[in-house]
Each structure stands twice: as C-alpha cells, then as structure tokens.
Amino acid sequence: MGAGIENRITYDPDEITRLLENQLDKLKVFRFDSRYRSLLGESFINLAARWEKDILSRRNDPFTLVVCGEFKRGKSSLINALLGEDVTPVNVTPETVALNRIIYGPHSNEAVLPGGKKLQLSDEEMQRENLEALMRQTGFSFRQIELQRPVDFLKQTAVVDTPGLGDSMQDFGGLVEEALAQADAVVYVFSVNYPLSQTEQLFLKTMIVPQKYTDLLLVGNYLDVLNSEEDYERMRSLLVSRIQNLLPGQEPWLLSALDERCRQLREERPNPQMEAQLGERFDRFREELNRLVEAKKETILPDRMQRLARGMIAELSESLTALEDGLSMSSQDVKAAMERVQEQKESQIRTQEETGRRIDRLIDSMKAESRMWMGELLDDMQQEAGTLTDIPAAELSKYYTFYCIDTIQEGMNRCIEQHTLYLYDLLEEISAELSAKLSKTTVNSSYGFRFTLDNRTWTKGDNVSYVVSKVGSLALLSLVADGVAGAMRQKEMADKAPDILRSIGRQYPGLRASVNQAIDSVYGKLGENAKKQLAEYYGDKIRTAQEQVEQSAMVARQDEERKAEIRTAVSEIREILSQIQTELEGMA
Structure with a gap:
C-alpha cells in the first residue's frame, strides 16, 4: 500500500474496541469455566484476569501525558503552567512526594490508600506541611493522589505528575514504571542548570526509549537563568550534541515554567530582559503539545491497545509454555x-x-x-x-x-x-x-x-x-x-x-x-x-523459576486423559492469542 494511502486511513475507536473485546470474551470463557480453571491452574487464570482488567480499564482513558524527571527539576511547576492553575504542590520533600494523576472533572483531591480506600483532601491539606501532618495522623504514606479540575486542557488529556527520580523513587518504582508503560506521551523535564546529565541520559536510554509507541518531549526548564539569545543558542547546541546518538533528530524544548506562571498571574517576571522570548517559547511548546494530542486522537487507541495486548500475549505465552513443558515431564523429570x-x-x-x-x-x-x-x-x-x-x-x-x-x-x-x-x-x-x-x-x-x-x-x-x-x-x-x-x-x-x-x-x-x-x-x-x-x-x-516449575509439576502429576484435556485447552488459548496478534497487525 502506498504511503499516501496509508496517511489517509483512520481508525474507528468503537470498532477497535469491539474487535478486542470479542477476543477477550473468548479468553473469559476459560476464566469462568470451573473445568478450565482446574486444567490451567490459578496462576494462569489470575494472570489472564489481570491483563483483561488492565486492557479494558484503559480503553476509554483520555490521552495520558506522563511528566517525569529528576527531583527538583520543575515538573510540578511545568504542569501548573500548562494548566494555568496551581494544581500540584511545588514545594515538596522526599517525605511528601507522591504520584499525582490529574483528570478533568469537578474540583476534588483524593489520596489513594491501601485496601482500595481513598481519603478526600482539601486544597489546604494539599500543602506540604499539612500533608506531612495528615500522614503522621493517619499513619499512611500517600503514594498516589488523584486530582480533578475543570480545566479545558484536561478534557482530552490526563496528566500524571511522577515523583522525582532519585532517592524518592525507591518507594515509587512500581508506580512510575506502570505510568511510563501506560503513557501515550512522555514529557521529560531537566534543568538548564544541569543539562541532561549522564544519569539522566541513562534513564532515557533504559526507561523511555524502549517504549516503542510513546512520543517523547524533552523539556529544559529554568530558561530564565540565561541572559541572552546567544546563551540560548549555546545551550540548545550543547543539548543537541548530547542526545544525537541517544535520540537522533530530537529537538529539546527550552522554556521557563516560572516565567509562564508569573505571566499568567501578572506578577513580576524573573527575567524582564528575556520575557518576550520566554513567553513565545512557552506558547510554542503549548501549541506543539496540543497538536500532538489532536494528531493522536485517531491513533491513540490502536497504539495503546497494541502495547497492552502485545504484553499480554508475551506473558500468557510464557505461562502456556510452562504448562506444555509439564505435559512431557515424568515424575523423575519434575524432581x-x-x-x-x-x-x-x-x-x-x-x-x-x-x-x-x-x-x-x-x-x-x-x-x-x-x-x-x-x-x-x-x-x-x-x-x-x-x-x-x-x-x-x-x-x-x-x-x-x-x-x-x-x-x-x-x-x-x-x-x-x-x-x-x-x-x-x-x-x-x-x-x-x-x-x-x-x-x-x-x-x-x-x-x-x-x-x-x-x-x-x-x-x-x-x-x-x-x-x-x-x-x-x-x-x-x-x-x-x-x-x-x-x-x-x-x-x-x-x-x-x-x-x-x-x-x-x-x-x-x-x-x-x-x-x-x-x-x-x-x-x-x-x-x-x-x-x-x-x-x-x-x-x-x-x-x-519456581512458579514455572510448579506449573509444569501440576500438569505432570495428571493422568493421560487429563493431560489431553490440558493440551487441548492450551491449544485453544494459543489460537485465540494468534487471532489477537493478527488483529494487532491489522492496526499497524
């Protein structure tokens, strides 16, 4: 098919959802049929259930923008400037840092607690010192906070403000890794005071670049510390040279979230000599972000479904292989x-x-x-x-x-x-x-x-x-x-x-x-x-390794009639996964 034709093809989100739901419904039969549950084991059934839940829960999610970077790089300030409202706290410490998910809706703040509980928070309680006191009072560490705001930008985009990478990450690794895996686009924030250090480049290489379907925007914050256009050009050239091997063709966005927020509030700007250029650069960044969201409206669902479904196929296939290994194992093999x-x-x-x-x-x-x-x-x-x-x-x-x-x-x-x-x-x-x-x-x-x-x-x-x-x-x-x-x-x-x-x-x-x-x-x-x-x-x-051997051992202990039933069930599931793979290739 010619490139011109491909560019004119769009996707019907409802049809994509229907196709995938049909395939997941076929897997659901294995989950709820007691005979199949017994044949395949709880480990496989629970794995399939988790993947189904993840995929279906994300089908109607808005465009998800994940903002990450090292501690004190101005991530929250950038989000507040984008939203035109002080939504996320900027004066945080490693003790109060949390993953903030911001979506469209009536104004509210909720801390996610263990056991499926949520705690309503007032805006005053969102302040650092009050948050610290509340955590001491409840005995909980607020790892994730969900915020709703009636801001136009959020009608099409959910924003995830991640903890700063560094020491605070030691208790948030799973949350941040999950957020990155589910991101439709990533904004990586660094400081022009310390432009893309080697550790920042390593994080991009190992955690961001492998996300095949994710768009990346590199944002250099605190541009207001530079004094002239010459300083700006020198900084831009330095950054391009640092990332050309890692991210060829990537152009960093240099801006000042502080300046933009001051401009919105009509307060004194941090660098009056550069305020025109700073305002123009932030406007261009905002336009690019809006353009990206608009351009991805038609492809966001197939891209997202491909990421999730491919992950499901890989993990379920590995579990099926362990079951198949058990079909040919003797008791001596199991031992x-x-x-x-x-x-x-x-x-x-x-x-x-x-x-x-x-x-x-x-x-x-x-x-x-x-x-x-x-x-x-x-x-x-x-x-x-x-x-x-x-x-x-x-x-x-x-x-x-x-x-x-x-x-x-x-x-x-x-x-x-x-x-x-x-x-x-x-x-x-x-x-x-x-x-x-x-x-x-x-x-x-x-x-x-x-x-x-x-x-x-x-x-x-x-x-x-x-x-x-x-x-x-x-x-x-x-x-x-x-x-x-x-x-x-x-x-x-x-x-x-x-x-x-x-x-x-x-x-x-x-x-x-x-x-x-x-x-x-x-x-x-x-x-x-x-x-x-x-x-x-x-x-x-x-x-x-232990789980795979236990799965194989469970199968190996069955009689031949039972093994034949397991072999048939595994074959049927592999056929469903193959059909899902075919559907994915049709979305590519």
Missing part, C-alpha cells in the same frame, strides 16, 4: 527440575552475595576518589578566594556564596555521574534489566548541596543568609559567614572586603568536613540502592 531450581537459587544467592561485596569495594573506591577530587576543588577555591582583594565588598557579599555553593554542587554532580557509570558497568555484566532498574533510583543531585534564598530579597541585596541543604537523609549544612552576615546591607558594605575574605577563609575547614560527610552519605545511599535492586532482581528470577 530433577525442582532440584535444578534449588541449585539455581543457591547459586544466585552466592552470586548476589559476591556482587554485593564487589559493590561495597567499588563504593569504597569511589568515595576515596570523590574525596580526592572534591578536596582538590576546595583547595583551588580557597586559593582563589585569597586573590579577590580587588573585588568590591558589595559584590563579594552578593555573589561569592552563590558561586561557592554552585561550584560545590556541580563538583558533587560530576563525581556522582562518573561513578554511577562505573556501577552501571558492573551491573550490566549481570543484566541490562538490572541496570535499567538502577537508573530509576540514582542519587544524582538529589543528594548534592542546595541553597535556599528569597529571590526578591536577593535581588535587593538585603540578605546573605545563604543556606546550603542536602536533600533527603543528609543533615543541614549552613554556609553563613559571620563577616558576610554582618556586612549585608548596602550602607554597611564600604571597605569591608578584607573582613569578608577572612570570614570566607575561616569557613573552609568546616566546609571540607561537611563535604566529606555528604560524600559518605551519598555513596552509602548509592550502594544501598544498587544492592536493593540486586536483591529484587534475583528474587524475581527465583520466584519466576
């Missing part, structure tokens, strides 16, 4: 298979323990190397500080701490990025799947140094209480120089540069100690995450 599984389990435990020791040795080596690298960086910074005698006191007070913190943050990021690659190499020896899992739990800048300050006060030069905090489990590190704090206001700035420089110098020993503590904590968490994924990986492999 031998059980023994092989036990040997495999013991072997995998030994391998897991040895790999855990290798991870510990690698982490110790990386910590030592990171201490050396950061020590050299701090030496250079301290030496450089002594040469700043000709810098006015006002500029030292206003800019030095910012420079110091930013440099340390960047240094920590570089160390972690490089060392994470070493860890990936080690885990890649075991399984690409295992390294993909680690990409969701990397401890990148989530454990670096961060500073908190009031932007407006900073601009006025009224405050130099620059506080550096290490997010997550790290303690608070303050870098508030005594001399700087006493020389804050402009009227007190004159002739105080020597005092400020002496104060800066006095802080370096304490700063070195804090950096070393941060390194210990960061790399300790990195090793813990790797070993946790290692344990889950081997645990899954052992469980899968």
Whole structure:
C-alpha cells in the first residue's frame, strides 16, 4: 500500500474496541469455566484476569501525558503552567512526594490508600506541611493522589505528575514504571542548570526509549537563568550534541515554567530582559503539545491497545509454555527440575552475595576518589578566594556564596555521574534489566548541596543568609559567614572586603568536613540502592523459576486423559492469542 494511502486511513475507536473485546470474551470463557480453571491452574487464570482488567480499564482513558524527571527539576511547576492553575504542590520533600494523576472533572483531591480506600483532601491539606501532618495522623504514606479540575486542557488529556527520580523513587518504582508503560506521551523535564546529565541520559536510554509507541518531549526548564539569545543558542547546541546518538533528530524544548506562571498571574517576571522570548517559547511548546494530542486522537487507541495486548500475549505465552513443558515431564523429570531450581537459587544467592561485596569495594573506591577530587576543588577555591582583594565588598557579599555553593554542587554532580557509570558497568555484566532498574533510583543531585534564598530579597541585596541543604537523609549544612552576615546591607558594605575574605577563609575547614560527610552519605545511599535492586532482581528470577516449575509439576502429576484435556485447552488459548496478534497487525 502506498504511503499516501496509508496517511489517509483512520481508525474507528468503537470498532477497535469491539474487535478486542470479542477476543477477550473468548479468553473469559476459560476464566469462568470451573473445568478450565482446574486444567490451567490459578496462576494462569489470575494472570489472564489481570491483563483483561488492565486492557479494558484503559480503553476509554483520555490521552495520558506522563511528566517525569529528576527531583527538583520543575515538573510540578511545568504542569501548573500548562494548566494555568496551581494544581500540584511545588514545594515538596522526599517525605511528601507522591504520584499525582490529574483528570478533568469537578474540583476534588483524593489520596489513594491501601485496601482500595481513598481519603478526600482539601486544597489546604494539599500543602506540604499539612500533608506531612495528615500522614503522621493517619499513619499512611500517600503514594498516589488523584486530582480533578475543570480545566479545558484536561478534557482530552490526563496528566500524571511522577515523583522525582532519585532517592524518592525507591518507594515509587512500581508506580512510575506502570505510568511510563501506560503513557501515550512522555514529557521529560531537566534543568538548564544541569543539562541532561549522564544519569539522566541513562534513564532515557533504559526507561523511555524502549517504549516503542510513546512520543517523547524533552523539556529544559529554568530558561530564565540565561541572559541572552546567544546563551540560548549555546545551550540548545550543547543539548543537541548530547542526545544525537541517544535520540537522533530530537529537538529539546527550552522554556521557563516560572516565567509562564508569573505571566499568567501578572506578577513580576524573573527575567524582564528575556520575557518576550520566554513567553513565545512557552506558547510554542503549548501549541506543539496540543497538536500532538489532536494528531493522536485517531491513533491513540490502536497504539495503546497494541502495547497492552502485545504484553499480554508475551506473558500468557510464557505461562502456556510452562504448562506444555509439564505435559512431557515424568515424575523423575519434575524432581530433577525442582532440584535444578534449588541449585539455581543457591547459586544466585552466592552470586548476589559476591556482587554485593564487589559493590561495597567499588563504593569504597569511589568515595576515596570523590574525596580526592572534591578536596582538590576546595583547595583551588580557597586559593582563589585569597586573590579577590580587588573585588568590591558589595559584590563579594552578593555573589561569592552563590558561586561557592554552585561550584560545590556541580563538583558533587560530576563525581556522582562518573561513578554511577562505573556501577552501571558492573551491573550490566549481570543484566541490562538490572541496570535499567538502577537508573530509576540514582542519587544524582538529589543528594548534592542546595541553597535556599528569597529571590526578591536577593535581588535587593538585603540578605546573605545563604543556606546550603542536602536533600533527603543528609543533615543541614549552613554556609553563613559571620563577616558576610554582618556586612549585608548596602550602607554597611564600604571597605569591608578584607573582613569578608577572612570570614570566607575561616569557613573552609568546616566546609571540607561537611563535604566529606555528604560524600559518605551519598555513596552509602548509592550502594544501598544498587544492592536493593540486586536483591529484587534475583528474587524475581527465583520466584519466576519456581512458579514455572510448579506449573509444569501440576500438569505432570495428571493422568493421560487429563493431560489431553490440558493440551487441548492450551491449544485453544494459543489460537485465540494468534487471532489477537493478527488483529494487532491489522492496526499497524
């Protein structure tokens, strides 16, 4: 068929749904017939039921846009700017972070609780401090929150705001992985301050790119920190060069969610010199998103059904193979298979323990190397500080701490990025799947140094209480120089540069100690995450092997008449799966 003809073909969503429902109805017979349930076993029946539920529950879902990225990249701010309303909390911590699903409907907030329960939340309770108090009161951690808003954008699009990738991901991996698998499009948000780090690129490679039918939009946030069009072009060129091998032809969208929200609220914009360009770029991004949603209206259902149905076919076929294996197994074969599984389990435990020791040795080596690298960086910074005698006191007070913190943050990021690659190499020896899992739990800048300050006060030069905090489990590190704090206001700035420089110098020993503590904590968490994924990986492999052998053993214990019935049932199901495969190929 010619390309021109293909482009003119559209799909009838109702007909696609009808075709798939007909095939699923055929499988349903096996689920509800007691004889078939007995022949095939509860494991297969439950697996088929889960897939049917997943497929049918998603047939009428709107276009699903999943927004993801590392912690503190501005995902929630971007969503709020797109919706024109402060829907999702932006000032979150790893303790309050949740997966937020936002759909069209009357204004409401519901926390999803265990056991199928939901808790109605007021807008006030959605604030970070109130959410923390409510979680303490109820004893629940709100892993998922469902929000409804009467916003036009949501009439055609459901938005999923995922937890930040990093330490907070350790308890949300399943939710985020499921959201990505069900996404019709993904917006991956990064910061132009740290443009697409190596760990971010690894996450894209292992978790996003394999989603064959998913559209991807790369969004660089915080564009308001750039000062000119020349800076913008340099940043765009840098990003294109970084992703050309991973995502050839992909063009990143650079914008500022903060600027757009300020524009909507008619508040002071963060970068007045660039506000026209920032507004224009966000408008173009919004137009592209709307165009994508409109263009996918006709193909969203077949694309989605293909993803889900192919997954169902693969998993059910694997389970059927285990049943077929049992048809030809003798009791001796079953015993031998059980023994092989036990040997495999013991072997995998030994391998897991040895790999855990290798991870510990690698982490110790990386910590030592990171201490050396950061020590050299701090030496250079301290030496450089002594040469700043000709810098006015006002500029030292206003800019030095910012420079110091930013440099340390960047240094920590570089160390972690490089060392994470070493860890990936080690885990890649075991399984690409295992390294993909680690990409969701990397401890990148989530454990670096961060500073908190009031932007407006900073601009006025009224405050130099620059506080550096290490997010997550790290303690608070303050870098508030005594001399700087006493020389804050402009009227007190004159002739105080020597005092400020002496104060800066006095802080370096304490700063070195804090950096070393941060390194210990960061790399300790990195090793813990790797070993946790290692344990889950081997645990899954052992469980899968045991379940398959148990299925085969269940069949092998039957008499020949019963085996013939099982063989017929398996053949009938394979025929149904083949018919579904044919229907899928017709949608391609």
